[in-house]
Amino acid sequence: MKIQMVDMVKQYAQIKEKVEPKVLEVLSGGWYIGGPELKNFEEKAAEYIGVKHAIGCANGTDALQITMMAAGIEPGDEVITTPFTFIATAETIKILGAKPVFVDVKPDTYNIDADLIESVITEKTKAIIPVHLYGQSADMDKIMAIAVKYDLKVIEDNAQGFGAKYKGKQLGSIGHMATVSFYPAKNLGAAGDGGLILTNDDELVGKLRMIANHGQNERYKHQVVGVNSRLDSIQAAILAIKLEYLDEWNSRRRINAEKYKKALSEVAILPYEDKDNYHIYHQFSIQVKNRDELQKHLFDNNIPNAIHYPIPLHLQVAFKDNNYPAGSFPVSEKVAENIISLPMHPDLTDEEINYITEKVIEFYK
Numbered sequence: 467m468k469i470q471m472v473d474m475v476k477q478y479a480q481i482k483e484k485v486e487p488k489v490l491e492v493l494s495g496g497w498y499i500g501g502p503e504l505k506n507f508e509e510k511a512a513e514y515i516g517v518k519h520a521i522g523c524a525n526g527t528d529a530l531q532i533t534m535m536a537a538g539i540e541p542g543d544e545v546i547t548t549p550f551t552f553i554a555t556a557e558t559i560k561i562l563g564a565k566p567v568f569v570d571v572k573p574d575t576y577n578i579d580a581d582l583i584e585s586v587i588t589e590k591t592k593a594i595i596p597v598h599l600y601g602q603s604a605d606m607d608k609i610m611a612i613a614v615k616y617d618l619k620v621i622e623d624n625a626q627g628f629g630a631k632y633k634g635k636q637l638g639s640i641g642h643m644a645t646v647s648f649y650p651a652k653n654l655g656a657a658g659d660g661g662l663i664l665t666n667d668d669e670l671v672g673k674l675r676m677i678a679n680h681g682q683n684e685r686y687k688h689q690v691v692g693v694n695s696r697l698d699s700i701q702a703a704i705l706a707i708k709l710e711y712l713d714e715w716n717s718r719r720r721i722n723a724e725k726y727k728k729a730l731s732e733v734a735i736l737p738y739e740d741k742d743n744y745h746i747y748h749q750f751s752i753q754v755k756n757r758d759e760l761q762k763h764l765f766d767n768n769i770p771n772a773i774h775y776p777i778p779l780h781l782q783v784a785f786k787d788n789n790y791p792a793g794s795f796p797v798s799e800k801v802a803e804n805i806i807s808l809p810m811h812p813d814l815t816d817e818e819i820n821y822i823t824e825k826v827i828e829f830y831k
């Protein structure tokens with residue numbers, strides 16, 4: 467038994483028969499950038515999420531930068547987000563010369579605590595970026611109400627939640643714009659890098675496409691300084707095939723999460739699924755005592771695992787000039803000390819889950 471954190475090989479075996487002829491077709495067709503495969507995937511993704519526009523780009527990090535550029539984020543502006551996320555969320559704020567203003571997370575979902583957002587809004591605040599961490603929605607009703615009250619843009623960082631829902635709505639369809647990552651290990655992953663921007667806004671879509679394409683709206687006519695960020699045709703073709711499997715894969719993740727929860731309720735703080743949410747368990751992350759020792763015990767027993775995330779962003783050296791001392795965000799800091807992610811993917815077997823949970827329980831005996 468060789469347990470994988472995410473089993474790309476088992477996943478590929480299920481789609482190989484469809485993917486291989488498609489990739490060969492794209493290769494022999496000679497249209498590698500843009501073209502019909504990209505258009506087809508953008509349309510399918512927009513329909514799946516229930517938004518008017520989907521724009522392919524190179525990765526989830528670029529998607530964040532492009533959406534913020536389209537929102538007019540400039541040096542000196544402030545963008546509110548969570549410190550308990552992957553660095554891309556705040557890194558892109560800083561790249562644009564703006565200031566990430568962090569708000570602590572909720573102790574149950576680990577998503578931004580919407581009740582704390584208003585207290586940090588200033589006249590420089592331009593946007594809020596909630597992250598749907600581990601595949602579960604942030605409190606979007608509260609966040610959208612604040613955005614309306616203060617005239618702010620909301621960009622959902624939906625890198626981890628493609629296919630998850632909030633009050634029956636697909637994540638990525640609620641904010642003014644949303645960003646997606648198709649990094650291979652994501653619930654919907656490419657065979658390489660890929661990203662997507664989602665919006666219902668007919669004005670923003672032109673701006674987004676222009677910024678992602680060197681700021682040009684016609685060939686060699688550059689209206690603004692943009693970036694070069696494309697989703698390749700081969701990746702788009704593969705993603706369109708994988709999208710057909712996504713709901714089934716996500717529901718299998720949910721079944722696996724239930725099995726883990728049943729077994730681990732006495733030894734860990736389990737992932738909490740808010741009643742309004744359809745969590746897709748991009749990660750199955752638990753809080754435990756003696757986390758670092760448990761991690762070693764798991765590695766010693768050939769169980770892969772990961773810490774998402776060991777250092778909240780406000781304590782990263784890269785953000786030291788934002789002057790958030792230790793203790794600024796106590797919930798994030800505590801969760802970072804205790805959290806550990808166990809293997810999670812649709813193809814985990816009962817034998818694997820039993821072995822993993824037995825080894826966790828054994829550690830606490």
Ligand SMILES: Cc1ncc(COP(=O)(O)O)c(C=O)c1O
Pocket residue numbers: 525526527528551552554555597623625626646647648649659660661
């Ligand atoms: C929350 C979050 N935002 C953004 C990203 C960036 O996505 P990418 O790796 O495709 O650039 C990730 C990727 O892991 C992520 O988890």
